[in-house]
Amino acid sequence: MDETPPEHLKSAGLKSTLPRLKILDLFKSGSERHMSAEEVYKQLLAVGENVGLATVYRVLTQFQQAGLLVRHNFEGGKSVFELNEGTHHDHIVCLQCGHVEEFYDSAIESRQKKVAAELGFEIHDHSLQIYANCTKTKCPNKR
Amino acid sequence: MDETPPEHLKSAGLKSTLPRLKILDLFKSGSERHMSAEEVYKQLLAVGENVGLATVYRVLTQFQQAGLLVRHNFEGGKSVFELNEGTHHDHIVCLQCGHVEEFYDSAIESRQKKVAAELGFEIHDHSLQIYANCTKTKCPNKR
DNA sequence: ATGCAAATGAGAACGATTACCATTCGCATG
DNA sequence: CATGCGAATGGTAATCGTTCTCATTTGCAT
Numbered sequence: 001m002d003e004t005p006p007e008h009l010k011s012a013g014l015k016s017t018l019p020r021l022k023i024l025d026l027f028k029s030g031s032e033r034h035m036s037a038e039e040v041y042k043q044l045l046a047v048g049e050n051v052g053l054a055t056v057y058r059v060l061t062q063f064q065q066a067g068l069l070v071r072h073n074f075e076g077g078k079s080v081f082e083l084n085e086g087t088h089h090d091h092i093v094c095l096q097c098g099h100v101e102e103f104y105d106s107a108i109e110s111r112q113k114k115v116a117a118e119l120g121f122e123i124h125d126h127s128l129q130i131y132a133n134c135t136k137t138k139c140p141n142k143r
Numbered sequence: 144m145d146e147t148p149p150e151h152l153k154s155a156g157l158k159s160t161l162p163r164l165k166i167l168d169l170f171k172s173g174s175e176r177h178m179s180a181e182e183v184y185k186q187l188l189a190v191g192e193n194v195g196l197a198t199v200y201r202v203l204t205q206f207q208q209a210g211l212l213v214r215h216n217f218e219g220g221k222s223v224f225e226l227n228e229g230t231h232h233d234h235i236v237c238l239q240c241g242h243v244e245e246f247y248d249s250a251i252e253s254r255q256k257k258v259a260a261e262l263g264f265e266i267h268d269h270s271l272q273i274y275a276n277c278t279k280t281k282c283p284n285k286r
Numbered sequence: 287a288t289g290c291a292a293a294t295g296a297g298a299a300c301g302a303t304t305a306c307c308a309t310t311c312g313c314a315t316g
Numbered sequence: 317c318a319t320g321c322g323a324a325t326g327g328t329a330a331t332c333g334t335t336c337t338c339a340t341t342t343g344c345a346t
Contacts, residue, residue: 101264133265
């Protein structure tokens with residue numbers, strides 16, 4: 001049902017090393033879907049894994065280039081990564097608790113293509129974040 | 144036709160000092176519409192103005208808080224600022240030459256509101272950039 | 287003209303990220 | 317299974333953008 005991890009790495013031209021497997025696993029089975037390098041590093045430490053911070057940064061970048069992860073630059077200066085599951089989506093970030101929710105709106109997507117075309121551009125990528133406040137009770141963890 | 148600069152500053156609770164006037168002027172009459180702190184700093188140096196980099200950062204942030212400037216976090220890790228002329232717009236950035244073009248699409252705007260509402264969020268702000276390549280000849284300056 | 291709080295400038299400090307480099311590891315080979 | 321080589325690692329120094337500190341200067345009300 002699921003490809004064995006090492007295959008992912010091999011096909012990306014990356015040796016299947018311990019740190020890389022650990023990090024990939026963290027994204028696949030960890031509790032957090034969106035993680036910064038620092039968070040990944042801490043999670044690994046918490047499980048007693050000895051992985052250098054430099055390696056975390058390197059591996060995250062490699063995974064991103066290999067298409068395994070997607071990198072986002074939210075406000076706050078740090079990059080966060082998430083597993084690339086092929087389905088594009090944008091993000092809405094709660095300014096209070098930092099909670100991230102994903103959404104996809106085909107109308108927005110198609111309008112973007114139209115806008116770019118009208119201006120004579122060829123879309124390579126785009127980045128849309130909505131910064132907002134949870135109005136529901138589902139915003140428990142204060143920042 | 145145009146308010147005298149010092150009034151802008153006063154009403155924002157800011158003394159009209161030389162550095163602040165210089166920087167504001169740079170945005171109002173300078174050639175570049177989108178500038179990073181570093182760029183502002185260099186422009187001032189180029190004109191022989193002696194303004195500290197720390198002051199540039201401080202003033203840019205103050206202007207942003209006062210609503211005179213808008214801050215954007217494009218890819219690349221540095222913030223860029225532009226004059227706030229009241230009209231919201233998003234940006235399309237050329238990946239080759241770094242040229243920034245502005246656009247506004249009411250359909251995208253309204254869909255965002257709808258999406259946020261459906262998810263139980265109160266929009267505070269949003270950030271949309273399209274990263275693309277100029278297809279026209281208007282992309283002269285390589286990055 | 288005078289005084290004081292606010293603003294400035296130079297450089298130190300900072301957080302996120304990258305570079306460097308000696309050591310270790312994955313893996314193909316005999 | 318021992319060996320070897322290049323890729324990967326990890327600790328630390330370095331870098332980059334930005335903020336902080338603090339002694340000095342400035343704007344401006346008096």
